[in-house]
Structure formats: C-alpha cells, structure tokens
Amino acid sequence: MPKKSVKKEAAPRPASPQVQAAKTRCPACGSTDRESYSGTVVQEFGGITPDGKPHTHIVRRRTVCRACGQCRVDRFYENRATQ
Numbered sequence: 001m002p003k004k005s006v007k008k009e010a011a012p013r014p015a016s017p018q019v020q021a022a023k024t025r026c027p028a029c030g031s032t033d034r035e036s037y038s039g040t041v042v043q044e045f046g047g048i049t050p051d052g053k054p055h056t057h058i059v060r061r062r063t064v065c066r067a068c069g070q071c072r073v074d075r076f077y078e079n080r081a082t083q
C-alpha cells in the first residue's frame with residue numbers, strides 16, 4: 001500500500017540561528033541605540049559561548065553608536081549545525 005507522507009514535526013525554532021540574543025551596548029557610553037549593521041564577517045569557528053551554549057560560527061557585525069558615534073564590532077555566536 002502507498003506510504004503516507006510523514007507529518008513533519010514543527011520544531012520550535014527561532015527564525016535566526018543566533019545563540020546569543022543579548023542587546024549589544026556601546027563600550028564608551030553604554031547606549032544600546034546603534035546604526036544598522038554593516039560589514040558582516042562570518043567565521044566558521046565552533047566552540048562554547050561564554051554562557052555555555054555550543055556554537056558553530058562567530059559572526060561579527062560593524063555598527064556605530066547613535067548616542068556618541070563610537071564605532072564598534074559586535075560579536076555574535078551562531079549555531080548553524082544541521083541536525
């Protein structure tokens with residue numbers, strides 16, 4: 001008899017594989033208000049985030065603080081493992 005297609009289980013996954021979702025802060029003035037990111041650099045580098053979660057990539061995004069104009073590069077940990 002014909003096989004019925006297996007119902008796919010909808011995993012509760014966030015849209016982004018980002019592990020660390022904390023808001024980034026300006027190191028100079030402490031503001032979280034920033035320009036949109038540019039110059040994203042993705043590095044394939046597996047390990048454990050500072051808060052103990054596994055990651056497969058490190059993503060760096062360049063931004064500018066809106067409050068004081070300080071340039072900074074925010075680092076994000078992403079888990080892009082296909083399981």
Ligand SMILES: [Zn+2]
Pocket residue numbers: 026027028029030031065066067068069070
């Ligand atoms: Zn600032």
